[in-house]
Amino acid sequence: AQKITQTQPGMFVQEKEAVTLDCTYDTSDQSYGLFWYKQPSSGEMIFLIYQGSYDEQNATEGRYSLNFQKARKSANLVISASQLGDSAMYFCAMREGREYGNKLVFGAGTILRVKS
Amino acid sequence: DAGVIQSPRHEVTEMGQEVTLRCKPISGHDYLFWYRQTMMRGLELLIYFNNNVPIDDSGMPEDRFSAKMPNASFSTLKIQPSEPRDSAVYFCASSFWKTQYFGPGTRLLVL
Numbered sequence: 001a002q003k004i005t006q007t008q009p010g011m012f013v014q015e016k017e018a019v020t021l022d023c024t025y026d027t028s029d030q031s032y033g034l035f036w037y038k039q040p041s042s043g044e045m046i047f048l049i050y051q052g053s054y055d056e057q058n059a060t061e062g063r064y065s066l067n068f069q070k071a072r073k074s075a076n077l078v079i080s081a082s083q084l085g086d087s088a089m090y091f092c093a094m095r096e097g098r099e100y101g102n103k104l105v106f107g108a109g110t111i112l113r114v115k116s
Numbered sequence: 117d118a119g120v121i122q123s124p125r126h127e128v129t130e131m132g133q134e135v136t137l138r139c140k141p142i143s144g145h146d147y148l149f150w151y152r153q154t155m156m157r158g159l160e161l162l163i164y165f166n167n168n169v170p171i172d173d174s175g176m177p178e179d180r181f182s183a184k185m186p187n188a189s190f191s192t193l194k195i196q197p198s199e200p201r202d203s204a205v206y207f208c209a210s211s212f213w214k215t216q217y218f219g220p221g222t223r224l225l226v227l
Contacts, residue, residue, distance in 0.1 A: 033214055035215070035216075037218075043205060043220065043221055043223070044218065044219075044220045044221065045207060045209075045218035045221075046218075047215055047216070047217060047218075050214055050215055052214070091159065095214075101146075101147040101164070101166050101171070101211065103149065103161045103164055103172065104149075104161070104216060105161075106158060106159040106160075107158075108158055109158070
C-alpha cells in the first residue's frame with residue numbers, strides 16, 4: 001500500500017485565492033512526522049512546513065498551514081493568498097517512528113499552477 | 117549559513133564511465149541522506165548516514181552504487197559503471213532535528 005497518497009496530479013488556482021493540496025498517509029506508528037516540500041521548475045526542494053503526530057495545533061508558517069486530521073490520516077496543505085511564485089510541484093512526505101533521522105517517504109506530488 | 121552544497125550541478129557522461137557525486141551537508145547536521153528523483157519512480161531514498169556511519173542502504177539499487185562519508189562535512193555517491201537508466205536528479209539532504217534540508221541536486225545524464 002502507498003504510504004503517502006496525493007490524489008491531485010494537478011491543480012489550478014486564481015492569484016490571491018486560497019488552495020488546498022490533499023495528502024493522506026498510512027502508518028501504524030504512533031509517532032511520526034509529516035512534511036510538505038515545494039519544488040519549483042528550477043528543481044530545488046524547499047521545506048515548507050512540518051507537523052508532528054503529537055502536535056495538538058495545526059502547523060502554520062506564513063501563508064502555509066497544514067490541516068492535520070489524525071483520525072482521517074490526512075495532512076492537507078493550505079496556501080492562502082496564492083501568488084504567481086507559488087506555481088510549482090508540491091510533495092507531501094512522512095517520517096515514521098520517533099527517530100528524527102528516519103527516512104522520508106514521499107508522495108507522487110501535485111503540480112500547482114497559479115493563474116493571473 | 118550556507119545550505120547543503122552539491123557538485124557537480126550537471127553531469128553528462130557515457131555509459132560505462134564512473135560518476136562521482138559530492139555533497140557537503142549543513143554544518144552541525146548529523147544525518148545525511150541521498151535521494152534519487154525520476155519521473156517513473158519519484159523521489160526515493162538511496163542511503164543515509166548518522167554521524168558518518170551508514171544506517172540504511174536498502175535503497176541502493178545495485179552494487180554499482182556506493183556511498184561514503186569520510187567525515188562530517190563530506191559525502192560521495194559513486195556509480196561505477198554508469199548506465200543510461202541511472203539518469204536522474206540526485207539530491208543530498210541533511211538534518212539535525214526533525215527537518216531535512218535538501219541541496220540543489222545533481223542532474224545526471226548517462227548516454
